[in-house]
Each structure stands twice: as C-alpha cells, then as structure tokens.
Amino acid sequence: MQIELIINEEQHRIEIDPDALLIDVIRQCGYTGTKRGCDTTNCGLCTVWIDGLPMLSCSFLAVRAQGKKITTIEGVQEEAAVFGSFLASEGGEQCGFCSPGFIMNVLALKRDHSDASEEEINRYLVGNLCRCTGYQSQLRAIRKYLEA
Amino acid sequence: MRQIGKGIKKIDSSAIVEGKALYTLDLTDQKALIVKVLRSPHASAKIIAIDKSRALSVPGIVGIYTYEDVPQHRFTLAGQSYPEPSPYDRLILENRVRFVGDSVAIIAAKTKKAAQKAMRMIKVEYEVLEPLLDPKKSLDHEILVHDEEDIHFNLPQEVQKYNAKRNLLGQIDEHFGEDVDEVLASLPHVVEGAYETQAAQQCMMETFRSYSYLDMQGRLVVISSTQVPFHIKRQLARALQISTSRIRVIKPRVGGGFGAKQTSVTEIYCAFVTLKTGLPALCMYDRKESFASGNTRHAMSMRVRMGADEEGLIRAIKIDALSDQGAYGEHCWTTLGLVGEKTLPLYNKTKASAFHGKVVYTNKELAGAYRGYGATQGCFAVESLVDDLASVLQLDPVEFRQRNIVKEGEKTASYGKRILSCKLEECIIKGKEMIGWDEKFPCKDMGDGRIRSVGMAITMQGSGIAHIDMSTVNIKLNEGGDYTLFMSPTDVGTGADTILLQMAAEELNTDMDHIITVIADTDLTPYDPGSYASSGTYVTGNAVIHACRDIKHKILEKAAALRDVPVENLELHNEEIIDKVSGEKIELRMISEALSAGPEGETLFGFGSFGSKTSPPPFMAGFVEIELNTWTGKVDLIDFVAVVDCGTIINENLATVQVEGGIAQGIGYALYEDVKFSEKGKLMSNSFMQYKIPTRQDVGTIRVAFEKSFEPSGPFGAKSIGEIVINTPAPAIGNAIFHATGKRFTSLPITPEDVLLALHEG
Numbered sequence: 001m002q003i004e005l006i007i008n009e010e011q012h013r014i015e016i017d018p019d020a021l022l023i024d025v026i027r028q029c030g031y032t033g034t035k036r037g038c039d040t041t042n043c044g045l046c047t048v049w050i051d052g053l054p055m056l057s058c059s060f061l062a063v064r065a066q067g068k069k070i071t072t073i074e075g076v077q078e079e080a081a082v083f084g085s086f087l088a089s090e091g092g093e094q095c096g097f098c099s100p101g102f103i104m105n106v107l108a109l110k111r112d113h114s115d116a117s118e119e120e121i122n123r124y125l126v127g128n129l130c131r132c133t134g135y136q137s138q139l140r141a142i143r144k145y146l147e148a
Numbered sequence: 149m150r151q152i153g154k155g156i157k158k159i160d161s162s163a164i165v166e167g168k169a170l171y172t173l174d175l176t177d178q179k180a181l182i183v184k185v186l187r188s189p190h191a192s193a194k195i196i197a198i199d200k201s202r203a204l205s206v207p208g209i210v211g212i213y214t215y216e217d218v219p220q221h222r223f224t225l226a227g228q229s230y231p232e233p234s235p236y237d238r239l240i241l242e243n244r245v246r247f248v249g250d251s252v253a254i255i256a257a258k259t260k261k262a263a264q265k266a267m268r269m270i271k272v273e274y275e276v277l278e279p280l281l282d283p284k285k286s287l288d289h290e291i292l293v294h295d296e297e298d299i300h301f302n303l304p305q306e307v308q309k310y311n312a313k314r315n316l317l318g319q320i321d322e323h324f325g326e327d328v329d330e331v332l333a334s335l336p337h338v339v340e341g342a343y344e345t346q347a348a349q350q351c352m353m354e355t356f357r358s359y360s361y362l363d364m365q366g367r368l369v370v371i372s373s374t375q376v377p378f379h380i381k382r383q384l385a386r387a388l389q390i391s392t393s394r395i396r397v398i399k400p401r402v403g404g405g406f407g408a409k410q411t412s413v414t415e416i417y418c419a420f421v422t423l424k425t426g427l428p429a430l431c432m433y434d435r436k437e438s439f440a441s442g443n444t445r446h447a448m449s450m451r452v453r454m455g456a457d458e459e460g461l462i463r464a465i466k467i468d469a470l471s472d473q474g475a476y477g478e479h480c481w482t483t484l485g486l487v488g489e490k491t492l493p494l495y496n497k498t499k500a501s502a503f504h505g506k507v508v509y510t511n512k513e514l515a516g517a518y519r520g521y522g523a524t525q526g527c528f529a530v531e532s533l534v535d536d537l538a539s540v541l542q543l544d545p546v547e548f549r550q551r552n553i554v555k556e557g558e559k560t561a562s563y564g565k566r567i568l569s570c571k572l573e574e575c576i577i578k579g580k581e582m583i584g585w586d587e588k589f590p591c592k593d594m595g596d597g598r599i600r601s602v603g604m605a606i607t608m609q610g611s612g613i614a615h616i617d618m619s620t621v622n623i624k625l626n627e628g629g630d631y632t633l634f635m636s637p638t639d640v641g642t643g644a645d646t647i648l649l650q651m652a653a654e655e656l657n658t659d660m661d662h663i664i665t666v667i668a669d670t671d672l673t674p675y676d677p678g679s680y681a682s683s684g685t686y687v688t689g690n691a692v693i694h695a696c697r698d699i700k701h702k703i704l705e706k707a708a709a710l711r712d713v714p715v716e717n718l719e720l721h722n723e724e725i726i727d728k729v730s731g732e733k734i735e736l737r738m739i740s741e742a743l744s745a746g747p748e749g750e751t752l753f754g755f756g757s758f759g760s761k762t763s764p765p766p767f768m769a770g771f772v773e774i775e776l777n778t779w780t781g782k783v784d785l786i787d788f789v790a791v792v793d794c795g796t797i798i799n800e801n802l803a804t805v806q807v808e809g810g811i812a813q814g815i816g817y818a819l820y821e822d823v824k825f826s827e828k829g830k831l832m833s834n835s836f837m838q839y840k841i842p843t844r845q846d847v848g849t850i851r852v853a854f855e856k857s858f859e860p861s862g863p864f865g866a867k868s869i870g871e872i873v874i875n876t877p878a879p880a881i882g883n884a885i886f887h888a889t890g891k892r893f894t895s896l897p898i899t900p901e902d903v904l905l906a907l908h909e910g
Contacts, residue, residue: 033167073167084165095641096164097403134812
C-alpha cells in the first residue's frame with residue numbers, strides 16, 4: 001500500500017507493507033539516525049516526534065503516521081548539536097547508539113519542561129536506556145543545557 | 149602537558165550526537181540479502197533430517213544452508229590471540245545442537261519477511277537428547293556436551309588440563325607460600341563462605357550485527373560491530389577454509405561491547421552467505437536473539453576460606469571455583485583464572501593462598517567475555533568474606549582492609565606481581581571520607597521500616613594481558629606537514645580513539661587536528677588484537693608513543709641533514725623544528741614538502757610496537773550507601789562513591805564516565821539482572837521485560853574521584869580503567885545489606901524477595 005509521510009518537513013510517498021513499522025520506513029527513507037535497541041518498547045532508542053510528541057517508532061505502525069509530521073534527529077540538527085555539545089563535554093555520548101532517541105526526548109523536555117527538577121528529568125527520561133554512561137554525565141549535561 | 153589529563157571531547161562526538169550514518173546497519177546496502185538463523189528449540193539434540201524443499205519455494209529465498217553445506221573444520225569464536233586458549237569445538241552448522249538457540253540452518257533471503265516465512269517452513273527432525281544443565285553435575289557426567297572426536301585444544305593438556313570426555317574445559321591449581329590448609333588450621337579466626345554468581349548479559353544497546361560483500365577483486369569484506377577485527381579475520385579464514393588474504397574486516401562506530409563483541413557472533417553467517425551467493429549480506433540479531441544466542445558472563449560457584457591472626461592480619465585465603473561455560477568453550481579457562489588472580493594479590497599479608505578452579509560444559513547458552521572477566525565474580529566472593537572476617541574480629545571493615553592491602557613497591561605474595569604504582573590506600577581513605585563512613589557505619593534506622601547503611605569493597609584488574617597482548621601503530625608524515633596515525637584499537641564508545649590521539653599529539657608536541665586517524669581496518673591498519681582485557685590505553689597507548697618517538701627521530705634526522713647540524717640540537721615543537729643552539733626555526737612543512745619530490749624523496753613512517761611482560765593493575769575502592777526497606781525488602785541506592793587509581797588520567801571526562809557506567813552496570817548485576825533458564829534449558833530472560841538493566845531511576849547518585857599514581861611502564865604513567873569499575877558494586881551492596889540487617893547474601897542478584905525472606909527467617 002502507499003502512504004504519505006512528512007518526515008522532517010519533506011513529503012515522502014512510499015510503498016509499504018500494511019504491517020510496516022514506522023522505524024523501518026523512516027530508515028528506508030534514509031533517516032538512519034533513528035536506532036532500534038529492543039523489540040519490546042523498553043529502550044527508547046527509536047524515539048521520534050510525531051506531530052511534535054515523542055513516540056517510540058518501533059511500535060508505531062507506519063500506516064498510522066499517514067499525513068502526520070514526523071521529526072527525526074536529522075530534522076533537529078542544530079538543536080541536537082547544541083545539546084550534543086553539552087553532552088560531549090561531559091563525555092556522555094559514549095557509544096552514541098542511544099543518543100538520537102535520547103536527544104529527541106531531551107529536546108522535548110527542554111521545550112515542554114525547561115524548569116524540570118532533577119527528579120522530573122529522571123522520570124521524564126526513564127524510558128531512555130543507556131548501558132555505557134550510568135546516566136550521571138547525561139544528567140549533568142541536561143542540567144547545563146536547561147540552564148543555558 | 150598540552151593534551152594529557154584534559155577533558156577533551158571525543159573526536160567522533162559531533163557525528164554521534166547528530167545521528168550521522170556511522171554504525172554497521174547505517175553502512176549496509178539496503179539491497180543486501182537478509183540472513184536469518186533457524187534456532188534449536190532443544191537444549192541437546194541430534195538432527196536426523198532437514199527438509200527445506202517447501203521453504204526454498206518461498207518467493208525471495210536465495211538459499212537455505214544446513215550442516216551438509218558447511219566446511220568441516222572446527223574453530224572457536226573467542227576473540228583471543230593465537231593460539232587461543234579456547235577449544236575449537238564448533239562448526240558453522242552441525243548435525244548436533246547443544247543449547248536452545250544453537251544454529252540449525254542459515255537462510256538467505258531478499259527480504260526479512262521471506263526469511264521469516266521460510267524459517268517456519270523448514271522441517272527439522274530431531275532426536276531429542278537429555279540435556280546437561282547443572283554445572284555442579286557436569287564433571288564426569290555420562291552426558292557429554294562435546295563427544296566429537298575432532299574437538300581441538302591449542303594449549304598442551306598439562307597446561308590447561310582439559311578433558312572433553314569429562315566435560316572439563318580447563319582446570320587451574322595455583323598456590324602461593326606455605327600450605328594453605330595448614331596455615332588456615334593454625335589461625336584463631338577462620339571464616340568460610342559459599343557464593344553463587346549468576347550469568348549476566350552485557351546488553352550493549354547495539355545488538356550483534358555484521359554486513360559482508362565482495363570487493364572488486366572478489367575479496368570478502370566484513371563490516372562488523374566488533375571488538376576484535378583481526379581475530380575475526382583469522383576465525384573466518386579457518387571457519388570458511390579460505391585464505392586470510394581474501395578477507396578484510398572493518399570496524400565502524402560500534403554501539404557498545406562490554407566484552408560481548410570480543411566473541412564473534414554474526415560474522416560467520418553473513419560471510420558464509422556472501423561467499424555462497426556472491427551477494428552483499430546482512431546478519432543482524434534482534435534483541436531476543438542477542439539475549440539467547442550471544443554470550444553471557446560465566447555463572448560461578450565459589451567457596452572461599454580465609455583466616456586472620458590475632459593482629460587482624462589475613463594470613464591465608466583459599467578459593468575454589470566452578471565456572472559454567474555453557475555449550476561452547478569461548479573464554480573458558482582465561483575467565484576462570486581471573487577469579488584468583490585479581491583478588492588474592494590485594495591482600496598482601498598472607499602466608500599462604502591458593503586458587504583451585506574448574507570450568508565445565510553445560511547445554512546452555514555459552515558464556516564469553518564480559519567486562520571484569522572473572523574478577524567480578526571473585527570480587528563478590530572475596531570481598532563479602534573479608535567483611536565477615538572483619539565482623540568476627542570486631543574490626544571496622546575499612547580499617548581491616550587498610551591493615552592488609554598491598555602497597556606500592558611490594559611484590560604480591562600471591563602471583564608474585566611487582567606493584568610499581570598503587571594508591572589503593574589513598575582510594576580507601578578518600579572514599580571513606582566522601583561517603584561519610586564514620587557517621588554512617590554500620591547503619592541508621594530512618595523509621596517506617598527503612599534502614600540506611602553503608603558498605604564497601606576494593607578491587608584490582610589488569611592493563612592488557614601480560615606476555616600475550618601486543619599492538620603495532622604506524623604514523624606517517626604527510627607531504628603537507630600533518631600526520632596520519634594508523635592504529636587498530638576498537639573504540640566501542642569508550643573514547644579509545646580519542647585518548648590515543650591525545651597521546652600522539654602530546655608526544656609529537658602538536659594539536660590533535662594535525663593528525664588524521666585511520667583506525668581498525670585489517671587492510672589498512674597494523675595488527676592489534678583489539679580493545680579488550682583493559683588493553684586500549686596501556687598496550688595500544690604505549691605503541692602510539694613508540695611510533696611517535698620513531699617518526700620524531702626520523703624527522704629530526706632529516707632536518708639535521710638538511711641543515712647540516714647535529715640532530716641533538718633540534719627539537720620538534722608545534723609544526724616547527726627548532727635549533728636549540730642557534731634559535732633558528734624550520735617549518736615542518738618545509739621538510740615534508742622537500743621529501744615529497746625528486747630523487748631524494750621519501751615518505752617518513754614511524755613504527756611502534758608494544759607488548760608487555762606485566763599487566764599493571766589499576767586499583768579502586770567502592771563505597772555505597774543504601775536504604776533498605778524492611779517492609780518490602782527493596783534496596784534503594786542512595787550514593788555510590790568510586791575512587792580509582794588508574795595511574796595518570798589521559799582524559800578526565802572519559803575516565804569519569806567509564807567509572808560511572810561501570811558502577812551502574814555493577815549495580816544491575818548486584819540487584820536486578822539475572823539470566824534465567826527453564827528446566828529444559830530455554831532462556832527465560834530474553835527481553836528487557838525480564839532482564840532488567842538499571843534505568844536512570846535505579847542507580848542513585850554515583851560520585852567519582854581519582855587517586856593518581858604513576859605507572860612507570862604506562863603511557864604517560866597511565867593504567868587501565870575500563871573493566872575494574874564493574875567489580876565493587878555487588879560486594880559493596882551486599883556488605884551494606886549485611887550491615888543493615890546482619891544477613892549475609894551469598895548469591896546474586898540480591899532481590900527484594902531474598903531480603904524479605906531472610907528478614908522473616910528472624
């Protein structure tokens with residue numbers, strides 16, 4: 001079947017299987033920043049924005065995104081670079097495989113809850129797993145980013 | 149120092165945070181064949197027949213391969229230097245399966261759906277056999293996990309003491325000083341404990357995957373998410389029975405490893421398909437497959453006896469360990485060895501010590517390498533028992549350790565290690581102060597059933613593998629006066645590439661952006677076994693320094709000849725050569741340009757190799773404050789203080805994050821993570837739903853400090869940091885629970901159920 005997606009403000013008309021997941025369609029369209037880390041909606045690596053809201057693209061049928069505005073890490077390069085610089089200054093990107101999904105959620109946090117406390121930050125981002133950092137450097141970077 | 153010790157950003161950080169195409173899947177041709185592996189549902193079975201005729205008729209299927217289609221030379225997938233101390237006990241496919249998740253058939257298809265459909269249509273007739281699942285029953289059991297005649301061990305039998313006909317992969321018997329049993333019998337205070345540590349999963353965020361294709365010369369190219377590209381090249385050559393000269397392995401950015409990728413997992417399947425079909429192929433495991441058919445930490449059973457004299461000095465320690473290897477022998481014997489080697493030398497007042505260990509096969513997912521590599525298991529056992537002994541002696545456990553630990557300049561009574569750098573005591577003192585030990589030990593009742601308590605543990609690791617690891621690094625002076633550094637560390641996110649570049653820039657007295665890096669490509673970069681065994685900073689780092697010194701010397705010689713001055717007068721500074729006598733300066737670019745033309749032309753290369761006879765240990769002390777809820781049994785992390793002596797710190801930020809990450813992983817191992825098998829050997833914990841790694845709400849605050857020693861054999865005085873940091877959380881938390889409740893937990897993970905049950909026992 002054919003669907004139309006708006007990915008990072010670009011129109012895509014794509015032939016998909018009815019059961020195709022959004023993450024796979026996004027990647028097929030060349031937006032390979034979005035990663036898959038699990039099959040059970042636990043890790044948060046595949047987080048993108050759908051009409052501005054952070055969603056797990058691994059459990060979102062592509063067909064449901066018909067006509068919706070999808071934003072991936074490729075669509076927020078400037079903001080990602082700004083926060084990314086705070087993150088990298090703490091050494092907190094490490095392997096980076098969780099970074100795109102994590103950063104999509106951090107940018108949404110800044111947009112919607114820029115005065116979040118440490119506890120609120122941890123609660124907001126609890127679905128973004130990271131195995132490298134132990135989360136402390138990420139938290140330091142987020143606090144500096146929110147204050148900036 | 150211009151570069152060393154600075155908190156420099158990783159050289160790949162911008163590309164990483166902006167989500168650029170850097171990882172194996174990002175680099176894969178979208179038209180690559182999808183390779184899937186049909187898995188055994190049985191823990192032990194013989195394959196009687198495989199009917200793939202219907203499956204082959206599925207549209208989009210390119211090939212289905214079974215044991216009849218593969219070469220018949222056994223190999224190991226352990227990423228270790230040749231001759232590997234892991235048995236050659238596997239084939240790509242075999243008519244015998246040895247664990248639930250073992251490979252039965254390889255399917256190559258144009259789409260994932262076609263592969264999945266075909267997989268369901270392959271009919272396999274099994275003769276199901278009784279599996280051997282309990283490692284304690286494995287030795288001399290009538291069931292043999294490997295009864296094949298062509299199993300091969302590289303090391304002499306008298307060294308590794310294996311006997312596949314007994315399910316025995318190796319045995320270690322080491323003793324130091326006097327007779328340990330006699331000394332124990334003579335001591336007034338002797339304690340004993342039996343410990344069980346579980347298998348655990350590395351859980352790197354990027355699951356196992358690799359992509360292969362043939363290049364313009366028909367050579368096999370494998371892009372792999374791996375820690376060991378050179379070992380994979382050798383393994384593939386043997387497994388596929390092709391020449392090493394036909395294989396190129398490239399490591400791109402890798403989404404974490406933690407040792408899991410020191411064993412190759414997917415490479416043989418896609419490489420086999422590419423050779424069979426001539427087509428690009430991708431083999432990527434989903435999370436469930438990564439859990440079930442990857443590799444785990446070795447589960448171990450350990451019994452420790454330890455005795456002290458009236459002065460509170462530990463005079464004897466004896467460890468007996470049994471390690472569960474699972475169905476294939478990757479990293480069997482070497483992991484076992486670290487149980488003793490990274491625990492016994494810490495306590496240096498011993499008159500006698502001994503380590504005895506065996507590692508045995510079972511019909512379960514294989515164990516492999518995981519950060520800590522045996523030291524983690526040993527640390528839990530020994531550090532738990534040291535606390536018990538302190539309790540018996542009515543001594544503060546911190547002070548008790550201080551009395552007994554190894555000091556700088558000593559030779560260890562166990563294993564005879566010369567300790568040239570050690571600030572362990574300083575680590576303990578600082579950690580004790582940071583956690584507020586004196587105010588908080590042993591515990592404080594917070595009301596409402598909550599108890600806060602503190603616990604601690606110490607540990608050591610190594611820096612590379614003595615006598616085995618070596619690294620070669622080359623550096624080239626380019627025509628424009630900049631450099632290209634050719635090296636093969638396998639940065640899997642740690643920042644190894646960055647810190648090695650920092651070292652090169654420091655040694656050449658230049659800026660990092662004057663050095664181009666070419667990294668970890670077996671066609672282009674010199675041999676390095678890969679970044680494992682905490683070798684990146686120490687082993688590859690020393691090779692970087694040797695290479696840089698070599699090219700510096702060659703540059704100065706050229707300049708001296710050109711200017712007709714003694715080479716001793718010259719010094720390389722920034723991009724200039726300075727004559728210290730005349731004060732004259734020559735631009736480096738003038739030299740490099742002069743060398744890039746005419747009959748006198750020459751490209752200068754610096755060569756550096758480094759292999760070490762020693763593996764200088766980093767040391768650390770881990771302190772934890774917990775809050776234990778006696779109504780629910782739940783243990784919450786309040787504060788973890790880690791104080792580390794890793795010698796000179798090359799990059800403060802990256803070192804700090806290594807510590808924080810390792811502590812969090814260790815907390816998971818202590819409290820949450822458990823690899824569970826069913827009664828029939830099926831892995832039950834095969835997703836993040838069952839296998840719980842810590843989230844950011846589970847780890848509390850982790851604080852890191854360093855006590856810097858100077859390791860004379862290390863690059864700029866540095867030692868390793870990558871592995872040591874996972875060891876202390878389990879015993880420190882166990883000790884804190886002991887201080888809160890008086891209950892000693894001897895098996896991991898320590899769950900709320902365990903705590904509650906123990907509290908109700910009274």
